Amino acid sequence: MVTALLTLPLLAGLYAFIVKDDAARRRLLLWTAAGHTALTAALFILRLHPRFGLGTAAAGEWFGLDELGFIFLGITSVLFLGAAVYAVCYLELEKRDPGEEADEGFIFNNAPEAVFTGCLLLFLSAMTAVTASRNLGILWASVEATTLLSAPLIYFHRHKRSLEATWKYLLICSVGIALALMGNLFLGAAGLKHDLGLNLEALLGGAALLDKPLLKAAFLFLFVGYGTKMGLAPFHTWLPDAHSEAPALVSALLSGALLNCAFLGILRAVQICSGAGLAAFTGGILTLFGLLSLITSGLFILGQRDYKRLLAYSSIEHMGILALGAGLGGGAVYGALLNAVGHSLTKAGLFFTSGLILAAYKTKRISDVKGLLGRAPRTAALWLTGFFLITGTPPSGIFLGKFLILNEAVASGKYLVAGVYLVFLGIVFAGLARIFLNMTFGVREGQAPEEKPFTEPGGMVWPVCIFFCCVLALGLYVPAWLDALLNGAQFLIRRAP
Amino acid sequence: MNTFAELTIVVIILLNLALAVSGSLSLCIRLAAFQGVAAGLLPLLASGGVRGRAMAFAGFIILLKGVVFPWLMFRAREKTGARRDVDPLIGYPASIMLCLGAFAASSWLGSRLPLPHSGVAFIIPASLATIFTGFLLITTRAKAITQVLGYLVIENGIYIFGLALFVEQPLMVELAILLDVFVAVFVMGIAIFHISREFDHIDTDQMAELTDWHRPEDAKW
Numbered sequence: 001m002v003t004a005l006l007t008l009p010l011l012a013g014l015y016a017f018i019v020k021d022d023a024a025r026r027r028l029l030l031w032t033a034a035g036h037t038a039l040t041a042a043l044f045i046l047r048l049h050p051r052f053g054l055g056t057a058a059a060g061e062w063f064g065l066d067e068l069g070f071i072f073l074g075i076t077s078v079l080f081l082g083a084a085v086y087a088v089c090y091l092e093l094e095k096r097d098p099g100e101e102a103d104e105g106f107i108f109n110n111a112p113e114a115v116f117t118g119c120l121l122l123f124l125s126a127m128t129a130v131t132a133s134r135n136l137g138i139l140w141a142s143v144e145a146t147t148l149l150s151a152p153l154i155y156f157h158r159h160k161r162s163l164e165a166t167w168k169y170l171l172i173c174s175v176g177i178a179l180a181l182m183g184n185l186f187l188g189a190a191g192l193k194h195d196l197g198l199n200l201e202a203l204l205g206g207a208a209l210l211d212k213p214l215l216k217a218a219f220l221f222l223f224v225g226y227g228t229k230m231g232l233a234p235f236h237t238w239l240p241d242a243h244s245e246a247p248a249l250v251s252a253l254l255s256g257a258l259l260n261c262a263f264l265g266i267l268r269a270v271q272i273c274s275g276a277g278l279a280a281f282t283g284g285i286l287t288l289f290g291l292l293s294l295i296t297s298g299l300f301i302l303g304q305r306d307y308k309r310l311l312a313y314s315s316i317e318h319m320g321i322l323a324l325g326a327g328l329g330g331g332a333v334y335g336a337l338l339n340a341v342g343h344s345l346t347k348a349g350l351f352f353t354s355g356l357i358l359a360a361y362k363t364k365r366i367s368d369v370k371g372l373l374g375r376a377p378r379t380a381a382l383w384l385t386g387f388f389l390i391t392g393t394p395p396s397g398i399f400l401g402k403f404l405i406l407n408e409a410v411a412s413g414k415y416l417v418a419g420v421y422l423v424f425l426g427i428v429f430a431g432l433a434r435i436f437l438n439m440t441f442g443v444r445e446g447q448a449p450e451e452k453p454f455t456e457p458g459g460m461v462w463p464v465c466i467f468f469c470c471v472l473a474l475g476l477y478v479p480a481w482l483d484a485l486l487n488g489a490q491f492l493i494r495r496a497p
Numbered sequence: 498m499n500t501f502a503e504l505t506i507v508v509i510i511l512l513n514l515a516l517a518v519s520g521s522l523s524l525c526i527r528l529a530a531f532q533g534v535a536a537g538l539l540p541l542l543a544s545g546g547v548r549g550r551a552m553a554f555a556g557f558i559i560l561l562k563g564v565v566f567p568w569l570m571f572r573a574r575e576k577t578g579a580r581r582d583v584d585p586l587i588g589y590p591a592s593i594m595l596c597l598g599a600f601a602a603s604s605w606l607g608s609r610l611p612l613p614h615s616g617v618a619f620i621i622p623a624s625l626a627t628i629f630t631g632f633l634l635i636t637t638r639a640k641a642i643t644q645v646l647g648y649l650v651i652e653n654g655i656y657i658f659g660l661a662l663f664v665e666q667p668l669m670v671e672l673a674i675l676l677d678v679f680v681a682v683f684v685m686g687i688a689i690f691h692i693s694r695e696f697d698h699i700d701t702d703q704m705a706e707l708t709d710w711h712r713p714e715d716a717k718w
Binding site: 145163174182 | 612635648652670680695704
């Protein structure tokens with residue numbers, strides 16, 4: 001089953017390169033995404049059913065899914081389905097009217113659609129491999145593959161700014177991930193005496209036997225490597241550039257799915273370290289860099305002038321929160337994972353909406369977007385809802401996650417951490433509120449009287465609505481299966497030695 | 498028995514210094530390729546005996562690092578019409594001092610790390626120094642193509658580091674890693690080609706449009 005999950009998007013992606021007809025290729029994208037989600041759901045249901053016991057990872061296998069893998073696979077699959085629906089409309093629009101950059105006044109010359117669709121599907125395959133890999137070597141190779149396959153996606157609009165973003169992304173992430181490879185080698189050396197290899201089961205089973213200093217070095221390298229990809233400050237420099245220059249649906253996938261995949265890489269290392277009794281060491285590092293990301297993003301959000309960069313910094317903030325939650329341990333891990341689910345859905349929705357705003361206003365400059373409510377009421381409603389959800393206003397699912405993390409920080413007596421966390425959440429809220437409210441309600445100057453209101457295609461609005469409803473529902477009620485999944489994942493991470 | 502392996506290590510260290518001072522782009526590409534070949538030969542020299550799998554794998558590495566990568570790099574250089582020099586952002590004396598300093602630091606670090614003894618002297622310091630040289634090339638050279646070169650040198654260093662630690666990964670994983678590196682160089686090559694077409698140069702220090710550090714005179718923002 002897992003193999004089918006991996007090969008479906010792989011084959012479809014390769015096939016997309018040779019399909020000539022645009023409509024057929026878009027159908028292929030849509031059906032592959034739907035098939036991927038259906039397979040993921042089927043795998044999940046089969047796993048719940050005691051008779052089958054499928055989907056549990058057997059020892060020594062390369063691919064298999066545990067609770068952690070399932071959470072991130074589920075997020076990836078659902079987001080990709082939303083992105084595929086959005087992409088069909090988006091590509092149609094881009095085909096008819098490639099658009100014009102109002103800031104510099106030139107017409108976009110887009111990359112061939114076949115390459116774009118093919119890379120999109122292969123990217124899904126690589127992300128699936130990340131969530132399902134049981135060998136840290138395979139995990140590394142898959143994460144690197146996601147970088148290489150998503151680089152052409154960022155460079156869809158062929159012009160200087162997106163090229164600059166692509167180059168920075170490619171180079172910073174490749175070099176960063178090369179450091180994670182060093183981490184893998186250190187990990188291999190740590191278990192060399194007992195011949196543990198890089199298989200996750202073997203490493204977890206023999207975690208107590210691992211050489212401690214080498215394991216610490218391994219964790220540091222893995223943390224810096226995957227942390228670069230995850231966008232933790234101060235390794236985040238590629239992130240705002242790539243997120244702001246990529247097409248909206250690619251930004252949504254990068255932010256909602258790819259960053260989580262990198263986080264999974266760090267969580268695997270945490271799993272092994274806590275098995276070896278180094279939970280305090282990894283917790284300290286994760287807390288420190290989590291707070292640092294929160295602080296950095298808070299400061300940059302305050303003076304932001306580009307709304308897609310704004311969303312990118314908000315992603316850095318949330319990655320900081322995830323790292324903080326994982327670092328604090330205990331109930332905060334549950335909060336962090338819940339936050340990961342909520343953030344992915346909300347941020348993807350917001351990026352989709354930002355694509356609509358870009359289509360309506362042809363600019364990413366915050367100061368030029370005013371009176372969204374009058375120009376495009378539906379988009380404005382989504383934009384405002386997204387703002388309340390992402391900042392964790394109750395009853396957003398993100399509120400619950402953030403609250404659990406705060407709860408754990410206070411309960412474990414880390415008042416300084418809790419204080420900094422609260423202050424910067426407040427700063428982020430204020431910074432986002434100023435910009436979002438101005439964009440929605442501000443008064444537009446020089447509006448042409450005969451201008452028709454902007455109409456959004458249904459396929460670009462529905463995914464956002466559904467994602468937002470899910471996040472709202474998550475804040476009110478966590479279904480039993482998700483609760484079990486999150487609890488299982490939390491148990492995996494803080495397993496006692 | 499390990500005399501040849503140790504000689505190779507010396508060659509690799511000297512190549513690092515040469516990379517730091519060489520001003521010619523094509524020479525740099527050749528030096529990095531030569532270093533890759535030397536790294537590929539190491540496992541054959543160090544183990545003494547020659548086994549089938551190791552032999553085939555080493556041959557594959559040498560082919561990739563010694564033939565395919567330099568070919569891709571030369572192709573990128575010709576297509577973009579890059580000038581012949583590497584455009585360092587710092588002077589060559591500073592480069593070589595940094596490189597020597599890195600080697601000294603690596604030697605100290607190599608003696609401190611509790612790593613399994615590998616039997617080949619100086620292999621850990623050499624690998625760490627190679628990784629540092631790669632970073633030096635990435636950060637202090639202006640051209641996009643030298644940054645790719647730096648990435649390859651880092652990759653060489655990590656490969657040597659892996660040899661030193663005796664971490665034997667399954668063949669599939671090794672191949673996946675190599676495939677990734679190959680695709681990385683390939684994609685970066687394409688990106689360089691696009692950069693030269695869009696910007697009319699491949700100097701990355703002039704790619705500074707995307708930033709959050711705005712100067713006051715950028716009034717239009």
